[in-house]
Amino acid sequence: MPWQDNSGNRGGGRGPWGQPPRDPGGSGNNNNGGGGRGEPPDLEDLLQASRQRLKRAFPRGGRGGGGGGGGQGGGMPPLNKGVIGLIAAGLVGLWLFSGVYQVASDELAVVTTFGDYENVNGPGLHWHIPAPIQSVRKQQVLSVRDMPVPAANRRGGQLSPGLMLTGDKNIVDVAFIVQWRIKSDLVAPQGEEMPGVAQYTFNIDDPEGLVRMTAEAAMREVVGRNTLDFVQTEGRTDVASQTRDLMQTALDAYDAGIQIERVNLTLAEPPTNEVNEAFRDVQAAEQNQATVIQQARQYTNRIVPEARGEAQRILEEAGAYAAERTADARGQAARFNDIYEEYARAPEVTRQRMYLETVEKVLGDVDKIIIDEDAGSGVVPYLPLDQVRRQQQQGAN
Known part of the structure; x- marks a missing residue:
């Protein structure tokens, strides 16, 4: 058309x-x-x-601004109360949804209201009133941080930051590692206004600097109370433990919300190589001395019981011999008395008996051959009769 x-x-x-x-x-x-x-x-x-x-x-600014150009100007959809309400509801919904947040398993979230502490939330999905009313600060509370102290151990003519004065007026170069983390309490301890993670968030600006300063001060105090030998040898564990306790006490007084897990002493030596070598020689001599003393104690523990046992054995043998000789002497005396009484009654018989017993005792163990006087008239005096007898015994066997 x-x-x-x-x-x-x-x-x-x-x-x-x-x-x-x-x-x-x-x-x-x-x-x-x-x-x-x-x-x-x-x-x-x-x-x-x-x-x-x-x-x-x-x-668009006056009557003449929108009248010309009939079909040339572009336009927007008409706005009314319904559309404005939908837009406002959408914006409010987005604003409310922005308050949803997720806390990881190794984190705690500190909620603040207009910058003031509100509460602490643990791991999981949470919601807070969106900004600018409330905000959330997340902190990793389970991760342990390592801090070497001093930060740079300089040598080569310059003084090391780890040089410390001991209780016996010696200088020792000390280096150690501090392991610390944020306290993971969800509620404030008794007598405190905020839990540890909130104290860490609000009370300190430079946590690493605070830990380093506290560590150096505590270590200097502990080293200053002990001797050089104690710090370098058997007291290393005690020095580290005392340093940790002093650090924790100081940080708790600052309400820092920091937990000191461990202090590991990695270096405790004199500041120069010459002194260090001399001290190592002293340590080697002390170790050799301890080794020799230990060997001597082992030898003593082995020899003394043996000597005591040998002495006890000799004493017992001496006692047995004394008892034997005493009993034999008493028996001989009693036998002599009995023989004397018999001799007093019959001297000839007793004398003959004593003679025969003596001959029997003397000749009893002698290998002898008795030849009858009549039968031995033709026997050669040098005939080895003992050999003949032995041969006869072997032939009989």
Whole structure:
């Protein structure tokens, strides 16, 4: 269908649906382009009406700013209370959703209200009133931090930061490592206003500097109370333990919220190489002395019981011998008395008996051959009769 109808009035000014054009100012009787005659709406009238509404909703500086250029200016959708309410609700929802936060398993979250401490939340999903009302500061409380003290142990003519004066007026070069972490209490201890993690967040600005300063001060105090030998040898563990206790006491007094886990003493030597070598020689001599003393004690522990046992054995043998000799002497005396009484009664018989017993005792263990006087008249005196007898015994066996 042609956009112009030549049969109409005003030089073909009717639209494609047979409707005459409207006033560009939008002053027609019906804004929907119906013309009151049941005709379909004019597309140009609809666009023009939309432009007019946008101009009224968003004026651009005067009457002449939005009137020209009928179909040239762009527009925005009309704003009303419903749209503004939806936008405001969306913004409020986004603002509230921004208060959701996640706390990791090794963290604690300190919640503040207008900068003041509110509470501490543990691991998990939480919500707080979004900024600027409340804010959250997360701290890692389970990770242990290592801090070497001194930070740089300089040598080569310059004084080392680890040089300390001992109780016996000697100088020792000390280096150690401090292991610390943030306290993980969720509630404040008795007598405290905030838990440790909140104290760490609010009360200190430079935690590493505070720990380093406290460590150096505590170590100097402990070293100053002990001798050089004690610090360098058997007292290293005690020095580290006392330093840790002093550091913890000082940090608790500062309400720092820091927990000292361990202090490891890594260096405790004289400041120069010459003195260090001499001290190592002294340590080696002391170790050799301790070794020799230990060996001597082991030898003593082995020899003394053996000597005591040998002495006890000799004493017991001497006692047994004395008892034996005493009993034998008493038996001999009693036998002599008995023989004397028998001799007093019968001297000849007793004398003969004593002779025979003596000969029996003397000749009892002698290998002898007795030859009858009559049978031995023809025997050669040099005949080895003992050998003959031994041969006879072997032949009998």
